[in-house]
Amino acid sequence: MKRIVSGIQPTGSINIGTYLGSLKNFVKLQDQLPDHEFYIFIADLHAITVPKEKQFLRQKIKELAAIYIACGLDPKRVNLFIQSEVPAHSQMAYLLQCHSYMGELERMTQFKDKSKKQEKGVTVGLFSYPTLMAGDILLYDAEYVPVGQDQKQHLELTRDIANRVNNRYGDFFTVPEPLIAEVGAKIMSLTEPTSKMSKSDTNIKSRIELLDPENIIKKRINSAMTDSLGTIKFDQEARPGISNLITIYSSITGKTYEEIENIYDGKGYKEFKEDLGEIVYQELKPIQDRYNELLNSKELTEILDNGRENASKIAYKKIMKFNNKIGLGRK
Numbered sequence: 001m002k003r004i005v006s007g008i009q010p011t012g013s014i015n016i017g018t019y020l021g022s023l024k025n026f027v028k029l030q031d032q033l034p035d036h037e038f039y040i041f042i043a044d045l046h047a048i049t050v051p052k053e054k055q056f057l058r059q060k061i062k063e064l065a066a067i068y069i070a071c072g073l074d075p076k077r078v079n080l081f082i083q084s085e086v087p088a089h090s091q092m093a094y095l096l097q098c099h100s101y102m103g104e105l106e107r108m109t110q111f112k113d114k115s116k117k118q119e120k121g122v123t124v125g126l127f128s129y130p131t132l133m134a135g136d137i138l139l140y141d142a143e144y145v146p147v148g149q150d151q152k153q154h155l156e157l158t159r160d161i162a163n164r165v166n167n168r169y170g171d172f173f174t175v176p177e178p179l180i181a182e183v184g185a186k187i188m189s190l191t192e193p194t195s196k197m198s199k200s201d202t203n204i205k206s207r208i209e210l211l212d213p214e215n216i217i218k219k220r221i222n223s224a225m226t227d228s229l230g231t232i233k234f235d236q237e238a239r240p241g242i243s244n245l246i247t248i249y250s251s252i253t254g255k256t257y258e259e260i261e262n263i264y265d266g267k268g269y270k271e272f273k274e275d276l277g278e279i280v281y282q283e284l285k286p287i288q289d290r291y292n293e294l295l296n297s298k299e300l301t302e303i304l305d306n307g308r309e310n311a312s313k314i315a316y317k318k319i320m321k322f323n324n325k326i327g328l329g330r331k
């Protein structure tokens with residue numbers, strides 16, 4: 001059976017960047033690829049690479065689990081689980097660290113960016129993050145990994161590690177391919193449209209969170225940075241602000257950039273932003289309703305228990321085989 005694996009970190013409240021770049025794509029794929037098994041997880045081990053307060057982390061793990069299902073993941077199609085509840089992820093990360101080089105990890109742009117932002121010490125976990133991600137994927141022999149543009153470099157490293165292990169010990173890992181959403185692969189900050197919209201950006205106005213109320217959603221769109229030209233035209237390089245809003249519009253409605261430009265030909269930012277605020281609100285409203293039903297439900301606990309059982313079986317077998325392959329333990 002072919003497999004698809006992906007995860008999201010519970011590092012904050014999920015915003016429309018993660019939703020459009022990742023979550024919405026998972027939901028589409030589960031319907032488009034009925035012959036694939038899905039392993040989707042809450043990447044809590046990744047979340048602690050930058051230290052988190054205990055209660056905050058617990059809350060965000062639970063929220064993210066409910067959001068996954070509220071966004072339309074079908075628990076009959078998808079094994080949803082919490083990464084730390086399947087210990088093989090940490091074990092595989094260590095084994096892959098022993099098959100990776102300092103130089104290749106030092107080149108990772110996410111490490112360079114995130115380590116610069118750390119006021120206190122940078123953890124070894126932040127440095128070795130890509131080997132944990134490689135383990136997440138290779139444990140399940142995933143064929144495809146749906147990710148946003150920013151994770152492409154980590155996926156390339158995963159492919160390099162998989163090829164290295166395969167060359168050294170004989171074919172063992174499936175070499176995965178990235179699946180990047182055509183539109184929405186990189187949603188930018190609303191206040192600084194040349195940077196990615198991020199959960200941990202200290203400026204709350206930079207994003208719309210999936211659980212934001214109607215008035216906040218509309219306020220954030222209205223105050224999103226644009227430029228003084230006033231026309232609705234896509235030009236990523238020269239006009240990143242309006243282009244980002246057009247991308248959000250396009251990835252929710254499915255309309256092309258050209259169709260959107262035609263609709264707003266001769267109209268200004270005010271009308272465009274008002275419509276976009278309503279479009280985003282209408283997209284998020286049913287997700288919020290379902291989220292509230294799920295958050296403290298037995299249903300959610302059962303989904304996570306089931307996901308853990310199914311993921312553990314595969315992951316445990318793969319770790320045991322890898323230990324054996326490289327000569328660890330007893331035969």
Ligand code: AQP
Pocket residue numbers: 007008009010011012017018019020021022023043146147148149150151184185186187188196197198199200201
């Ligand atoms: N702004 C974005 N546009 C498109 N895709 C995005 N993704 C994240 N932000 C955007 C994609 O969502 C998946 C899960 O991301 P993640 O939470 O595991 O990691 P991240 O990319 O580090 O997300 P953040 O929000 O920037 O988290 P923090 O602030 O904690 O570092 C990935 O596939 C990602 O590409």
